[in-house]
Amino acid sequence: MQRRTALKQLGLIAGAAIILPHCTSKEAATEATVKLNKLQVSGQQENLLATMADALIPKTDTPGAKELNIHQFVLRMMDDCFDADAQKKFMAGLTQAQKAIVHKTGKDAEECTPAEWQAFFQDIEAGKIAAPAQGEDNLKAFYEPFRQLSIRGYLGSEYVMTNVFGYKMIPGKFTGEVKIDANSDLKTILA
Amino acid sequence: MNANIDATKQNTFDAIVIGSGISGGWAAKELTEKGLKTLVLERGRDVKHLKDYPTTNMQPWEFPHYGQMPKEVKDANPVVSKCYAFNEDAAHFFVKDQEHPYVQDKPFDWIRGYQVGGKSLLWARQTQRWSNFDFEGPARDGFAVDWPIRYKDIDPWYSYVEKFAGISGNKDGIPALPDGEFLPPMEMTKVESYFKEKVAENYKDRHIIVGRCAHITEQQPIHAEQGRAKCQHRNLCQRGCPFGGYFSSNASTIPWAERTGNMTLRPNSVVHSIIYDEQKGRATGVRVIDAETKATTEYFARIIFVNAAAMNTNLLLLNSTSNRFPNGLGNDSGVLGKYVAFHNYRARVSAEYEGFADYTKAGNRPNGCYIPRFRNVQKxxxxxxxxxxxxxxxxxxVERSFDGIGADLKDNILHPSLGMWSVGSHMMGETIPKESSYVALDKDQKDAWGIPLLKISMDYDDNDEKMVKDYLEQISEMYSKAGFTNIQTFDSHQAPGLDIHEMGGARMGNDPKTSVLNKWNQVHACKNVFVTDGACMTSTSTQNPSLTYMAFTARAADYAVKQMKANEL
Structure with missing residues (x-):
């Protein structure tokens, strides 16, 4: 992988900077900002996924998933590292989730609050969302990789690796025995 | 006519080295330093130190899939995908399955690196010396043939290559694992040191030591001269090191050879065969196919070093046929390609330890601890x-909860804690070279350069099965005596090859009737050809083999040049 290509794919080069289209109009059919090879994802679906990821991992005193573009990592991983069946179910499950939250809240998915999404995720995890009357139930086939990849993307992000965990590419040395106590901070115990 | 003579002159060198990996790099360094105009042929592309390490300074989050290989690549490359280091940061240094097919008569995962530097960019950098117990093995136990050398013959050459390469280690004083010229050792963790003590208490002949590895832990003038600095413990070695902290041909021997002004490095040069001249009774040169244009060129030299990596060296010798050698260069004995072997890496034992909860480590250690062979050593x-x-x-x-949704989930994942100690061991077993284990030219299939595909046929045997069982039992027992809990044993049943320690086929021996090379790594029946890579190995022992290839190469180059000066070659 050429460094430049890799950076480009991550949107870290100025020309490819990711600006999320804050377009919530259902009529405007937009394309996803992340370049995908296999998945067919619209701009609306990408935004929806960003909203969901941000509900799963919200902004607190540290950035949330949306600010760190974690939904793009989720899509990139699903696009490149999963088989066709998993991809199909993921996309079908995304649509199913969208319909299910509309059914649950009576609101458009785009208008649901983070709290509503969080309650919805809780329902999914508790198995409380009924399977669709017709067709396959792909909700878990979407939710499980979505959750897992969001967490992985978040923990591996530059912000979290450097600011929270103190990752150093060049530690300079290795110390075999480091004494720690209960109050040792994260950067010490993960060094 | 004149043009032909000019071309021949232009293509004539004092020495030709085939391959630029860990042993070819040493051949290049030694021969050029001794004043020989040397042509170094590499079948792959050029990889220049620093310049051609595209991922070396990439942060983990800069990889599109955080290091994981895309599924399409894995599916298209089932063999190389099994290698632990075939990830987004180093995949460009590995041969892809389809680019270079081979025939698996029995399952064999052949992991290759076709570029200047070869697999020396990718190796695990463990550098343990052989002892006399290893060189005496075949004679004592009645397998293969007797090694034509003993430890005393190679001891000074181990020292010679260690000083230049930079080997970190501790002088442990263990008979089965001779000490070398060490830079300061890397540190052990609290529980590694504790296990060392417990094993010493319980067993008089078992030792836990920190691995000896090709990392500069204290820069000596010879390393500064190479432009190599102290290891910074990035533990990202497989990308190529911007500090030259570990030894590779690219960081060390190749640029060193280049600075002599005596090296001509020709990448993209697939060596088809060695040319043998019946009148002269010697090899005169090599036939090279340009990897890209497929044009054939001949190059000539007084001596030829074959360092194409063990299996490909066999392929090249087998493909070098003439009236004198209808079955491959130097193959009067008929053993060329036979008695190949590998290291048995199938088994692992893991466990946990509850003690020392107030200790951890800091930084990364691109090295592990090592348990030298303790079975059947003295008798x-x-x-x-x-x-x-x-x-x-x-x-x-490192433990963390993945429970919760929203702020709770975030709080959990951002606050990991340290759990119990996780303890692990993997086996490196000696396998016995047998006549039934062989590589041969496939009769029908050829590669894109018109060279027959290599057919590989080797497997585990009953001795290996017994050894796996013993390793699992003994390590489990050692763990128990140290109070480790949750002891789990694993046998991956992985195919040979994934150890990346394939050896033999052109073995050394005293008797030309049963071996291909003499005690100087010289082809018995064609004295100006030297084989100093893994193909020369008569037996495998248990140590990671690269250091021994380096020492063999430096020793053989010294001998070759002395012979040339004495007009014996």
């Missing part, structure tokens, strides 16, 4: 021949 004492060395390491587990 035969088990129901299997030979023995195994083992890797060992102990680090704290």
């Amino acid at each position: 035969q004492e088990t129901n299997f021949l030979r023995g195994y060395a083992a890797g060992f390491q102990a680090f704290r587990q």
Whole structure:
């Protein structure tokens, strides 16, 4: 992988900077900002996924998933590292989730609050969302990789690796025995 | 006519080195330093130190899939995908399955690196010396043939290559694992040191030591001269090191050879065969096919070093046929390609330890601990021949909860804690070279350069099965005596090859009737051809082999040049 290509794919080069289209109009059919090879994802679906990821991992005193573009990592991983069946179910499950939250809240998915999404995720995890009357139930086939990849993307992000965990590419040395106590901070115990 | 003479002159060197990996790099360095105009042929592309390490300074989050290989690549490359280091940061240094097919008569995962530097960019950098117990093995235990050398013959050459390469280690004083010219050792963790003590208390002949590895832990003038600095413990070695902290041909021997002004490096040069001249009774040169244009060119030299990596060296010698050598260069004995072997890396034992909860480590250690062979060392004492060395390491587990949704989930994942110590070991078993284990030219299939595909046929045997069982039992027992809990044993049943320690086929020996090379790594029947890579190995022992290839190469180059000066070659 050429460094430049890799950076480009991550949107870290100025020309490819990711600006999320804050377009919530259902009529405007937009394309996803992340370049995908296999998945067919619209701009609306990408935004929806960003909203969901941000509900799963919200902004607190540290950035949330949306600010760190974690939904793009989720899509990139699903696009490149999963088989066709998993991809199909993921996309079908995304649509199913969208319909299910509309059914649950009576609101458009785009208008649901983070709290509503969080309650919805809780329902999914508790198995409380009924399977669709017709067709396959792909909700878990979407939710499980979505959750897992969001967490992985978040923990591996530059912000979290450097600011929270103190990752150093060049530690300079290795110390075999480091004494720690209960109050040792994260950067010490993960060094 | 004149043009032909000019072309021949232009293509004539004092020496030709085939391959630029860990042993070819050493051949290049030694021969050029001794004043020989040397042509170094590499079948792959050029990889220049620093310049051609595209991922070396990439942060983990800069990789599109955080290091994981895309599924399409994995599916298209089932063999190389099994290698632990075939990830987004180093995949460009590995041969892809379809680019270079081979025939698996029996399952064999052939892991290759076709570029200047070869696999020296990718190796695990463990550098343990052989002892006399290893060189005496075949004669004592009645397999293969007797090694034509003993430890005393190679001891000074180990020292010679260690000083230049930079080997970190501790002088442990263990007979089965001779000490070398060491830079300061890397540190052990609390539980590794504890295990070392417990094993010493319980067994008089078993030792836990920190691995000896090709990392500069204290820069000496010779390393500064190479432009190599102290290892910074990035533990990202497989990308190529911007500090030259570990030894590779690219960082060390190749640029060193280049600076002599005597080296001509020709990448993209696939060597088809060695040319043998019946009148002269010697090899005169090599036929090279340009990897890209497929044009054939001949190059000539007084001596030829074959360092194409063990299996490809066999392929090249087998493909070098003439009236004198209809079955491959130097193959009067008929053993060329036979008696190949590998290291048995199938087994692992993991465990946990609850003590020392107030200790951890800081930084990364691109190295592990090592358990030198303790079975059948002084005498035969088990129901299997030979023995195994083992890797060992102990680090704290990092635990985190993935429960919750929203702020709760975030709080959980951002606040990991240290769990129990996680303890692990892997086996490195000696396998016995047998006549039935062989590589040969496939009769029908050829590669894109018109060279027959290599057919590989080797497998585990009953001795290996017994050894796996013993390793699992003994390490489990050692763990128990140290109070480790949750002891789990694994046998991956992985195919040979994934150890990346394939050896033999052109073995050394005293008798030309049963071996291909003499005690100077010289082809018995064609004295100006030297083979100093893994193909020369008469037996495998348990140590990671690269250091021994380096020492063999430096020793053979010294001998070759002395012979040339004495007009014996």
